[in-house]
Amino acid sequence: MAARAARMAPALTTDLASADRRESAKSEMRARILATADRLFYHQGIRAVGVDTVADEVGISKRTLYNYFPSKEALVAAYLEGRASALPPSDLPPVEQVLGSFDRLERYFESQGFRGCPFVNAIAELSDAGAEINKIAIDFKEGRRLWYRDLLVRLGVADPDGLATQLRLLIEGAIATALVSRNAKVARSAGEAARALLAGAGVQLPVSAGAAKSKRKR
Amino acid sequence: MAARAARMAPALTTDLASADRRESAKSEMRARILATADRLFYHQGIRAVGVDTVADEVGISKRTLYNYFPSKEALVAAYLEGRASALPPSDLPPVEQVLGSFDRLERYFESQGFRGCPFVNAIAELSDAGAEINKIAIDFKEGRRLWYRDLLVRLGVADPDGLATQLRLLIEGAIATALVSRNAKVARSAGEAARALLAGAGVQLPVSAGAAKSKRKR
DNA sequence: TTAAAACTACACAGGTCTGTGTAATGGCCG
DNA sequence: CGGCCATTACACAGACCTGTGTAGTTTTAA
Structure with missing residues (x-):
């Protein structure tokens, strides 16, 4: 508890707290994986692209990929979610x-x-x-x-x-x-x-x- | 040669010539394979259905199937050809x-x-x-x-x-x-x-x- | 009856896939 | 420094795929 309180106030310049930095790195990696999966799945087809290929293209090991997405189906779902972004609002008539x-x-x-x-x-x-x-x-x-x-x-x-x-x-x-x-x-x-x-x-x-x-x- | 000439005139009732019968059986089998492939490919997807599955469903060995279609791609092409039948003419306005x-x-x-x-x-x-x-x-x-x-x-x-x-x-x-x-x-x-x-x-x-x-x- | 053709079961080669197990490596943080 | 965490390479299990090779059996035709 005391340690936790201390961690809450590191107060060092603009640095992110280490936990936040880790979170940020994780989310960046997730985005990279998703971008690659999107490209491959869309252009070549979902069944035609294996997880090995995705990992290779990202430049990570398959093991790491499975660290971010528990299964290929989850990766596919995330890929489609990413494709479902809402349209930006417009001022045009x-x-x-x-x-x-x-x-x-x-x-x-x-x-x-x-x-x-x-x-x-x-x-x-x-x-x-x-x-x-x-x-x-x-x-x-x-x-x-x-x-x-x-x-x-x-x-x-x-x-x-x-x-x-x-x-x-x-x-x-x-x-x-x-x-x-x-x-x-x-x-x-x-x-x-x-x-x-x-x-x-x-x-x-x-x-x-x-x-x-x-x-x-x- | 004499035997061949004899074969040309079997003259037994309405029987088809043996060559024709063979042709007809072949074409029937081809139709059976195509009907099964159509059903499986359309309902489950082309990539999801293997050649073994098609052969099993028809009730023939995989070897025989490859005797009628030289490759899966040829079978897929025939399946799509069969789906492309022209519309029947109509007398309606x-x-x-x-x-x-x-x-x-x-x-x-x-x-x-x-x-x-x-x-x-x-x-x-x-x-x-x-x-x-x-x-x-x-x-x-x-x-x-x-x-x-x-x-x-x-x-x-x-x-x-x-x-x-x-x-x-x-x-x-x-x-x-x-x-x-x-x-x-x-x-x-x-x-x-x-x-x-x-x-x-x-x-x-x-x-x-x-x-x-x-x-x-x- | 006999010979050829078609078909069968079975194994296999060589490749793909998803997902996991393992042991070693590197970096980061207290 | 020391511990933790992410990551890596690699192998592997178990399953699937297409296509072929082989040897035996059934059917067909003369």
């Missing part, structure tokens, strides 16, 4: 936020490492995925749907839930199609469809840059 | 064929063994899938898109290619969403969105059964 989410798709599909939706892939790969992994995937999808829903509410749409679901279907469909056909152009089809659905729901769309000639879709 | 494809989705999602799109799953599972498998998947998706396109042409839609792509996105999105969230109701959202897009393209929609009260989507 709601309609621009919605359309922007579609406009960003094309570059996403064109980006080097694009390999579809990590959650869909995980469910497809792990037919017997644990309940935790399923929950993470469902929560992510629902979170994205609610993000649309809230924006649509602000736009005064009559059925924000239904339209949000439909916009999500377009996103999911575009991701799946881009994965299979490797054609980033489907992003534009999704955007056009989203605009049509929004217009049909009475949302006033902003005049897009160079909209005069955009008749063709494909 | 084009608009009903299009809407029917969406109406059938919900029961498809509810069916016991539903586990998403076999092609998307295969690409997701086999990150290093061979060119053949990729081609099969792409051809399938494009075939489905052209099926819509032809119907839309008959409906006089201005941009049948673009709208066909959009309808496909809704289907793909619904499949992916149903796989993850296990909520067959997304099929209705997809159908509603399809109707909205068709209406927006000037297609006259038939009055659906009990359409008077169908205001709610979600």
Whole structure:
């Protein structure tokens, strides 16, 4: 107890207490492992990447990796959790936020490492995925749907839930199609469809840059 | 030579020539293997099912299986080929064929063994899938898109290619969403969105059964 | 009946995987 | 300094995988 009290007041400049430093090092290492696992799992697939490979890429021993994650399944769950980060808030008008989410798709599909939706892939790969992994995937999808829903509410749409679901279907469909056909152009089809659905729901769309000639879709 | 000539004229009732019988037995066995592989690969995943398991389920030895398919990859390719069967022609009006494809989705999602799109799953599972498998998947998706396109042409839609792509996105999105969230109701959202897009393209929609009260989507 | 073809069981090579056991090493902290 | 903790290298168990080799058995066909 006395020793503990003494440890509470080391008072040495800006140094962290040793316990805190250890915590910080641990959390840094955890982040490094997660970053590597994310890269490997997403690009090559979960079943295709063994824990040995992850450890090697991080530059640590497998034993140490198992010191941070009790099993591969836990590592996979953490990987998916990391992919489920919430969208940052934006000051843009709601309609621009919605359309922007579609406009960003094309570059996403064109980006080097694009390999579809990590959650869909995980469910497809792990037919017997644990309940935790399923929950993470469902929560992510629902979170994205609610993000649309809230924006649509602000736009005064009559059925924000239904339209949000439909916009999500377009996103999911575009991701799946881009994965299979490797054609980033489907992003534009999704955007056009989203605009049509929004217009049909009475949302006033902003005049897009160079909209005069955009008749063709494909 | 004389023996061979005699073999050419056995003339016994309706019996097939022996060579034909052998061919037929071979093709039956091939079909049995394929049916079993289809069931196991689709429900449990390609990587999760070994060649031994397929052979055991068919009731043959692994050696025999390798007599019909030179490698697992060939078996997987045949499995996907079998999933890529063309849609049967229909006499229904084009608009009903299009809407029917969406109406059938919900029961498809509810069916016991539903586990998403076999092609998307295969690409997701086999990150290093061979060119053949990729081609099969792409051809399938494009075939489905052209099926819509032809119907839309008959409906006089201005941009049948673009709208066909959009309808496909809704289907793909619904499949992916149903796989993850296990909520067959997304099929209705997809159908509603399809109707909205068709209406927006000037297609006259038939009055659906009990359409008077169908205001709610979600 | 006889010969060839197909199929069987079984073992095996060579590789992968997850997870653990062990003993030695290095660094940090009191 | 002395103890503790993290980490390392390495081996290993036990399981799975794909594909092949072998030798014996059944089926089929002339």
